[in-house]
Each structure stands twice: as structure tokens, then as C-alpha cells.
Amino acid sequence: MTREEILKEFQNVEGINEAKKIYKNLAKKLHPDVGGDEESFKLLNAIYTDLIEHKIYFSNDFKIDIELEKIISLILHFENITIELIGSWVWVSGDTKEIKDKLKELGFKWAMKKKMWYYGEMKSKNPTPKSMEEIKSKYGSETLKTNDKKKIAS
Numbered sequence: 001m002t003r004e005e006i007l008k009e010f011q012n013v014e015g016i017n018e019a020k021k022i023y024k025n026l027a028k029k030l031h032p033d034v035g036g037d038e039e040s041f042k043l044l045n046a047i048y049t050d051l052i053e054h055k056i057y058f059s060n061d062f063k064i065d066i067e068l069e070k071i072i073s074l075i076l077h078f079e080n081i082t083i084e085l086i087g088s089w090v091w092v093s094g095d096t097k098e099i100k101d102k103l104k105e106l107g108f109k110w111a112m113k114k115k116m117w118y119y120g121e122m123k124s125k126n127p128t129p130k131s132m133e134e135i136k137s138k139y140g141s142e143t144l145k146t147n148d149k150k151k152i153a154s
Contacts, residue, residue, distance in 0.1 A: 001040045006047050023048045071119050072144060082146050087139025089120035
């Protein structure tokens with residue numbers, strides 16, 4: 001199989017479980033031990049690894065980078081906080097006073113004007129600061145955990 005043919009199989013994947021099923025089916029066809037081509041199997045593994053390592057799917061069309069997924073998994077257990085993924089940043093609000101040292105240790109920074117913690121690189125200081133609503137509308141947002149402990153399914 002060519003790279004394009006393999007990529008086409010993963011084109012409309014709606015979640016990580018579906019990606020795993022597609023991988024297993026293709027692996028059964030492409031593995032050298034069952035008559036498949038070694039180069040095609042290596043290509044399948046490379047594409048699948050890239051898909052899994054760089055994108056974790058929380059919902060049908062919301063993808064998250066693996067680094068951010070790891071950070072989120074380290075803070076999900078804290079109570080009385082809200083975790084939001086806005087663009088390529090993780091924002092934490094709520095009762096964070098008790099966990100501020102842990103957040104700092106993980107690389108979060110305090111946004112003084114927004115009264116929230118964020119994780120992710122800020123390119124530069126904006127001369128005209130934006131409100132959270134403006135940032136959310138520009139980059140998109142997904143609430144991963146709220147103060148009342150609701151989480152989206154992973």
C-alpha cells in the first residue's frame with residue numbers, strides 16, 4: 001500500500017478507538033508474516049505512531065496535542081478547578097490556591113489580569129490584551145473539567 005492509501009484509511013477517524021480498529025485491520029493485511037509487504041507495514045506503523053503520539057481525540061472534531069494531554073492528565077484529579085483547552089493552551093481556574101506549587105512545578109504560569117493559570121507558550125506580550133471570551137472565539141475552546149466535576153468522555 002502507498003502512503004496515500006494508508007492515510008486515506010485514517011482520513012475520517014472520529015476517535016482513538018476507531019483509529020486502533022483501523023490499524024489492527026490494516027496490520028492483519030500488511031504484516032510480512034501474513035504475506036504483506038514489509039515497507040507497507042513500516043509505513044502503517046509510522047503513520048499510526050504519528051497519529052497516536054501527536055493527536056489524542058477527546059471528541060469528534062477536537063484534537064489535542066500529546067504534551068497537553070499529559071499535562072491535563074496530571075491535574076484532572078484536583079478538585080474545585082475548571083480546566084479548559086483554549087487553542088494550544090491549558091487554562092485552569094477555580095480554587096487553585098492550594099495547588100499553585102504543583103501548577104508551577106508542571107510549568108503553568110499565572111495570568112494576573114485573568115486570574116487564571118495557563119500552560120503553553122505565549123509568543124509575545126500583546127499591547128492590547130484580549131478578554132477570555134475574545135481568546136476563546138479566536139482559538140476555540142473545550143471545557144475538560146468544571147468545578148462540578150463534569151468531564152468530557154475520552
